[in-house]
Structure formats: C-alpha cells, structure tokens
Amino acid sequence: MNLSYSEAYQAFRAEVRAFLTANWTDADRASDPAPDPVKASLGSVVRADPRASEFRRQAIAAGYLYRQVPRRYGGAEQPADTLKATIITEEFKRAKAPAEILGQGPSMLVPTLLAHGTEEQRERFVEPTLLGQIRWCQGYSEPGAGSDLASLRASGVLDGDHWLVNGQKTWTSNAAEAKWMFALIRTEPGAPKHDGITYMLIDMKTPGIEVRPLRQLNGAAHFSEVFFTDVRVPRTSIVGERGRGWSVSRSTLKAERALIGNAGFARQIFDGTLALAQLTEVRGRKAIEDAVIRDRLTDLESRLLAAELNGYRLLTTNARGEDPGIFSLVAKLHTSTLFYDIARLAMDISSDRGLLAPGEPTAPFSGMLFEPYMTYYALAIGGGAPNIQRNVIGERGLGLPRDARL
Numbered sequence: 025m026n027l028s029y030s031e032a033y034q035a036f037r038a039e040v041r042a043f044l045t046a047n048w049t050d051a052d053r054a055s056d057p058a059p060d061p062v063k064a065s066l067g068s069v070v071r072a073d074p075r076a077s078e079f080r081r082q083a084i085a086a087g088y089l090y091r092q093v094p095r096r097y098g099g100a101e102q103p104a105d106t107l108k109a110t111i112i113t114e115e116f117k118r119a120k121a122p123a124e125i126l127g128q129g130p131s132m133l134v135p136t137l138l139a140h141g142t143e144e145q146r147e148r149f150v151e152p153t154l155l156g157q158i159r160w161c162q163g164y165s166e167p168g169a170g171s172d173l174a175s176l177r178a179s180g181v182l183d184g185d186h187w188l189v190n191g192q193k194t195w196t197s198n199a200a201e202a203k204w205m206f207a208l209i210r211t212e213p214g215a216p217k218h219d220g221i222t223y224m225l226i227d228m229k230t231p232g233i234e235v236r237p238l239r240q241l242n243g244a245a246h247f248s249e250v251f252f253t254d255v256r257v258p259r260t261s262i263v264g265e266r267g268r269g270w271s272v273s274r275s276t277l278k279a280e281r282a283l284i285g286n287a288g289f290a291r292q293i294f295d296g297t298l299a300l301a302q303l304t305e306v307r308g309r310k311a312i313e314d315a316v317i318r319d320r321l322t323d324l325e326s327r328l329l330a331a332e333l334n335g336y337r338l339l340t341t342n343a344r345g346e347d348p349g350i351f352s353l354v355a356k357l358h359t360s361t362l363f364y365d366i367a368r369l370a371m372d373i374s375s376d377r378g379l380l381a382p383g384e385p386t387a388p389f390s391g392m393l394f395e396p397y398m399t400y401y402a403l404a405i406g407g408g409a410p411n412i413q414r415n416v417i418g419e420r421g422l423g424l425p426r427d428a429r430l
C-alpha cells in the first residue's frame with residue numbers, strides 16, 4: 025500500500041504553502057490573540073477581525089476556503105477533492121492562518137440556507153456569516169423541550185406583515201453576543217406537533233427580546249435564556265415553508281452533529297494530556313510510568329485513531345456527494361465522549377490540583393484543565409444527549425425496533 029501523495033498533490037501542497045507565506049506573515053501570526061482550542065471547537069472564539077476577514081477573502085478567491093459554497097454566495101466553489109481539502113487543513117494549521125470558521129452560523133445555518141433558503145436570504149446572509157461578520161445563535165431548546173424538541177411552545181401568530189413571537193428559549197449558546205438567531209417557532213397550534221413549526225430568522229436587536237445569561241459553575245456564561253414578548257418578525261423572515269420548519273431543522277441538526285463530531289481538535293488535546301503524563305509526578309514517579317495511566321492512554325489513542333479515520337471517511341463520502349449513513353451518526357457520540365474521556369484522564373493525572381482555577385499559583389497548566397473538563401462534559405449533551413444519539417444510531421443506523429414512545 026502506498027500512502028504518500030502523488031506528484032500532483034505535492035505540487036498542490038507547495039502552491040498552498042506559497043500562498044500562505046505570501047499572505048499570512050509572521051506579523052499577522054504575532055497579532056493573533058492566543059487561540060483556545062476548546063472554545064474554538066465550540067465556535068465561541070474565532071479570529072474575525074478585519075485583517076482575518078481580508079485574509080479569508082483572499083483564501084476564498086484562491087479556492088482554499090468554503091470550497092463547497094457557490095461563488096455567488098461568497099464561497100470558493102471548487103470540485104470536491106478530499107485530498108486537497110486535507111492538505112489545505114494541514115497547511116493552514118501549520119501556518120496558524122485563519123481557517124474556515126466553525127460555529128453555528130457558518131457550519132450549521134449556511135448549509136441550511138443553501139438547501140432551503142430564498143435567493144434573497146442566501147445573498148444577504150451567507151457571505152458575512154462565512155467571514156464571521158454576522159454571528160448567529162440557535163434558538164431550539166426550551167425549558168420543556170430538549171431531547172423531545174418537537175414539544176416546543178414558543179409561538180408565532182401572523183399579524184399583517186409580521187409574526188408576533190412570544191415565549192422562551194433556553195441554553196442558547198452565545199446569545200449575548202449574537203446579532204441574529206435561527207429559531208424554531210410554533211405557528212400552527214392545531215397541527216400535529218412536528219407539523220406546526222416554522223424556522224425563523226430573528227434579529228436579536230428587535231424590541232421585546234431579553235437575553236439573560238446563565239452563569240455556570242466555572243463562572244463563565246456560555247449560554248443564556250432568551251425571552252420573547254410581542255417580538256415583531258417580518259413575515260418573509262422564515263426559511264422554507266410556514267409550518268414545515270421541522271424538516272428544515274433536520275438539515276441544521278445534521279450539520280450540528282457533524283460539527284461536534286469533528287475529531288480535528290482531539291489530537292491536540294490528546295497530545296496535551298500525553299505531555300501532562302510525561303511531566304507530572306504521581307507518588308514519586310512520572311505519571312507516564314504508571315501502568316494504569318499507560319493503559320488508558322493507549323485506549324484513548326486507539327479511539328482517537330478510529331475517530332480520525334472515520335473523519336476521513338466522512339470527508340470522502342461528502343466530497344462524492346454520497347450519504348455517509350451510520351458513519352455520520354456515530355461521529356458525534358464517539359468524538360464527544362472521547363473528548364470527555366481525554367479531559368477526564370488529564371484531571372485524574374493532576375488530581376485535586378486540576379480543579380484549581382486560572383490565577384491560583386499551584387494550578388497545573390495555569391488552571392486551564394478544569395474548563396475543558398467541564399466543557400467536554402457539556403459538549404456530549406449539546407446537539408443531542410448521548411442516550412438520544414444511541415437511540416438514533418440503533419433505530420436509523422442499525423434498523424432496530426423503535427424505542428417505546430409515551
């Protein structure tokens with residue numbers, strides 16, 4: 025088996041490298057605020073300043089970013105090529121250059137608008153979203169609607185040219201910073217619960233919207249509750265047909281699971297944990313010399329390799345326009361539990377000191393362990409809790425009998 029790149033691909037790599045050398049300089053790298061892989065994996069910290077936007081525009085024009093998005097909406101519109109996509113990812117990472125923004129807008133809403141949006145919506149929103157100029161939040165969950173999302177009750181009533189929206193959303197990530205929300209709103213109260221929902225785009229500055237941040241154990245406020253009181257949303261601000269938002273929301277959910285299931289950052293986090301095991305002393309010897317720790321590291325690295333190979337498989341099926349079937353269903357569950365188990369090992373190696381916050385003098389890795397540990401726990405729940413993922417894999421992936429429904 026020959027796993028090396030052909031000459032044509034080696035030439036492509038050289039071309040990408042030359043582009044990066046010319047367009048993303050040492051000065052640009054130096055001006056980048058310290059990247060936080062955990063937050064970046066949640067899409068909550070992304071370099072989207074004017075310099076980064078300018079660079080992304082150049083990279084799109086050269087055909088390197090947003091390759092599947094049509095040119096007329098601000099993408100690079102390139103033929104699907106898994107190896108080229110992999111080379112671009114590797115080279116951008118090596119050069120520490122702004123890559124595609126991962127987050128609710130670019131990764132989840134854009135594919136939904138391309139599949140279901142109107143021409144006007146695509147022209148207005150896609151490009152600024154890809155460049156990080158419009159930040160989005162996702163208004164799906166409510167106090168009584170999480171796993172059973174179709175029980176949502178936030179309502180929209182048509183009043184002339186506007187929908188009058190009332191109700192509450194919760195666990196809305198980044199709501200305090202977002203300019204817009206894509207939301208699921210019940211507009212046909214008499215219809216069966218999956219049929220009466222409409223997918224709306226809501227400007228977060230509209231009067232009647234109140235955002236109340238939810239303070240977490242670690243002091244941060246990643247998500248908020250959002251209250252709507254007689255919020256007027258233009259009649260045309262809906263994606264797909266009125267009352268058919270459930271099927272539109274499936275596109276977004278599929279993209280969300282792919283985003284969370286992306287194993288891209290897992291290698292970085294595993295390498296950090298390995299370094300921690302090599303540096304930390306436990307009972308008079310390095311943690312890496314402990315047989316149990318070594319066993320756990322080996323197990324995690326095997327799972328990591330499986331996640332990476334599954335990622336390549338998904339890239340290939342996507343590039344060929346094929347349905348990845350069960351392989352995309354398992355990615356979110358596998359990767360999010362893997363992230364958590366890696367962070368759990370890092371915590372175990374550091375023992376109680378891992379709980380120390382940034383600023384505590386004896387906190388290992390400047391107190392940066394606790395947050396990823398908590399964040400990865402949460403990541404397994406966001407986008408669908410593990411039990412729900414197992415049901416989806418069993419029912420849709422393996423064709424097992426459906427779970428009992430009350």
Ligand SMILES: Cc1cc2nc3c(=O)[nH]c(=O)nc-3n(C[C@H](O)[C@H](O)[C@H](O)COP(=O)(O)OP(=O)(O)OC[C@H]3O[C@@H](n4cnc5c(N)ncnc54)[C@H](O)[C@@H]3O)c2cc1C
Pocket residue numbers: 161162163164165166169170171172194195196197198247402403405406407408409410411412415427
């Ligand atoms: C970090 C994070 C970010 C989030 N961001 C957003 C966001 O931006 N926008 C948004 O709309 N939502 C967001 N959410 C909410 C998320 O989608 C919900 O938390 C998730 O869908 C679970 O719903 P729930 O919290 O209501 O839990 P529940 O649905 O109440 O579930 C509680 C428990 O019961 C289990 N359970 C429920 N039903 C079944 C069943 N049929 N079979 C077996 N087990 C079952 C679940 O697995 C879980 O363990 C976020 C959540 C987190 C943690």
